[in-house]
Amino acid sequence: MGHRLSKIYTRTGDAGTTGLGDGKRVAKNSLRIDTLGEVDELNAVVGLLLCEDLPDDVQALLTDVQHDLFDLGGEICIPGMSMISQKHVDKLETELDRLNEPLEPLKDFILPGGSRAAALAHLARTVCRRAERAIVALGQEEAINDGPRQYLNRFSDLLFVLGRVLNRAAGRGDVLWQKGKNA
Template sequence: MGNRLSKIYTRTGDAGTTGLGDGKRVSKNSLRIHALGEVDETNAIVGLLLCEEMPDDVRSLLTNVQHDLFDLGGEVCIPGMSMITDKQVTHLENELDRFNEPLEPLKDFILPGGTRAAAYAHHARTVCRRAERALVALALEEAVNDSPRQYLNRLSDLLFVLGRVLNRAGGRDDVLWQKNKNA
C-alpha cells in the first residue's frame, strides 16, 4: 500500500483548495472535485445498500463495484490517469444482461421502492446518474477518458435492474406508475 493516512486533518484545505493525486492544488468547487465527490457519494450509497439483506451474487457484484468506483475516483483525481477500462464496462453489461434476463419485460415505468434494499438500489441509481452528469460536465472543460462515463452509465442501468431483482428476492412486485392516477 502506498501512502498511509496517519493524520486525518492536514489544514491544507482551509483556504478552499484541495490536492489532486498528481499534487496539483485546485479549488474545492472545481468541476473535477465536484465529479470526484459525486463518484464518492455513489460509492457511499452502494455501501449503504450493502447493509441490507440480498442474494450473495448481488452482494459480490456490488462489492466489486465499490472497488471499481474507488478506481474511477482515482482516475478522476489524477488527470491523465487511466484506471477504468472497456473490460470493466463490458463486465457490467454482462451482469446487466444476466440479472435482467429472468425479469418480466417492463410495459410501464415503475415507482422506485418496494423493499428497503430495492429502494436503496434506486437511490444509488439516481446518485450514480448525478455522478455521470458531473463527469460529462468535467469532460466539456478538461480531458476525461470515455470509459469512466460509460461505466457510470451502465452502473445506473444495473442498479435499476438490481432494484427489481431485490424486490423479487424480498417477495415484492414492482409497483407500476399509473399515468394521471390522482388527477
C-alpha cells in the same frame, strides 16, 4: 503498504483548495473535485445498499463495483490517469444481462420502492446518474477518458434492474406507475 494517512487533518485545505493525486492544488469547488465528490457519494450509497440482506451474487457484484468506483475516483483525482477500461464496462453489461434475463419485460414505468433494498438501489441509481452528469460536464471542460462515463451509464442501468431483482427476491413485484392516478 505503509501508513498512508497517519494524520487525518493537514490544514492544507483551510484556504479552500485541495490537492489532486498529481500534487496540483485546485479549488474545492472545481468541477473535477465536484465530480470526485459525486462518485464518492455514489460509493457511500452503494455501501448503504450493501448493509441490506442481499443475495450473495448481488453482494459480491456490488462489492466489486465499490472497488471500481474507488479506482474511478482515482482516475478523476489524477488527470491523465486511466483505470476504468472497456473490460470494466463489459463486466457490468454481462451482469446486467444476467440479472435482467429472468425478469418480465416492462410494459409500464416503475416507481422506486417496494422493498427497502430495492428503494436503496433506486436511490443509488439517481446518485449514479448525477455522478454521470458531473463526468459529462468535466469532459466538456477537460480531457478525460471515456471509461468512467460509460461505466457509470451501465451501472445506473444495472441499478435499475437490481431494484427489480431485489423486489422479486423480497417476494414483491414492481411498483407500477399509474398514469393520472390522482387526477
